[in-house]
Amino acid sequence: MRNINELNKDLKVLLEEEFKDKVPVTIDKIISLKGDASYRSYYRIFDDKSQTFVLMKWNPELTNKSEEATKNIKIGEFPFINISNYLRSINIAVPAILYSNVNKGIILLEDLGDITLEKRFNLTKDLRLYEKAIQLLAFLKSQALKFPDENCIAFHRKFDYDLYMWEFDHFIEYGIEARNDITLSEEDKNVLRNHFDIISRRLDAISSVFTHRDYQSRNLMIKDERIFIIDFQDALLSTPVYDIVALLRDSYIEFDEKVITELLKIYHSELKKYNIFINVNELFTLFHLQTIQRKLKDGGRFIFIDKVKKNASFLPYVSTSFRYAASAMKKFNEFNELYKTLNKYVKEFE
Incomplete structure (x- = not known):
């Protein structure tokens, strides 16, 4: 097997040929960056002037394929570029292409650094960071409501009943059957x-807004004390709480219920500033319902x-995700049977 240095040398040759007479960058060094779970690979490029850039590289045969379940939408533009252009047009900070x-x-991108x-x-345990992330999220919702764009793919795909049920079935297949090496009884x-049908129908009935789909702590970069959004290529229309669930029920950072309550109240207030009105009790109920769906899927x-x-x-x-779902499910008496059934197979539902 060839080592990473040899592979990066080949990439350097490929890029030098590709950038020739097009991009004023003389490549000095390339290092691989830790990627996500997608088909994309990321590299940091150093030029001869000590400037850095980030390269997104993928198999071009997968150009229009989402890593998340979506319905096929014909578009003439790569989703990352399409949605990046839209977000920039409504004054949302994203890396420059x-x-x-x-x-x-x-795709050669502005380097935002490594501080997520x-x-x-x-490092800081400063909740004001989350307040800023919530303020940005509310601003994003407001801007997207004010300036919808039929040329943006996100406005042509929706988190609907079929997608919710697909994700629930995905959970059954992997979160229960594959995890326990069993076949679930009929x-x-x-x-x-x-x-899951009941939950999917309730979520599908909620009015939809522009949704990042993975608005969590590893997809928010901090550069010059400004928050930039990344990994937005799967954006679509979904409930007003989908993104706040992704942020506050993040699998990588755990908050207790008291902090969740305070941050949700801030989200409610921020939405209100932009004349987006949701009853606070309904917001909390929807937050918990969406948490069940999102965290079982995660x-x-x-x-x-x-x-x-x-x-x-x-x-x-995995356990963090399932504990979140279990905690949320306990808030709904109508899901006692569901909880008891999951208790047989998912140890976090104790």
């Missing part, structure tokens, strides 16, 4: 799917990434 050739699977919200918060599977997805993609790095966050 310096060069792209999607036919070769190449997760890293900064773990009786218990029907109990789960009947309750836990199952982390196991899928291990079993199918052979990447075990997300396994430490």
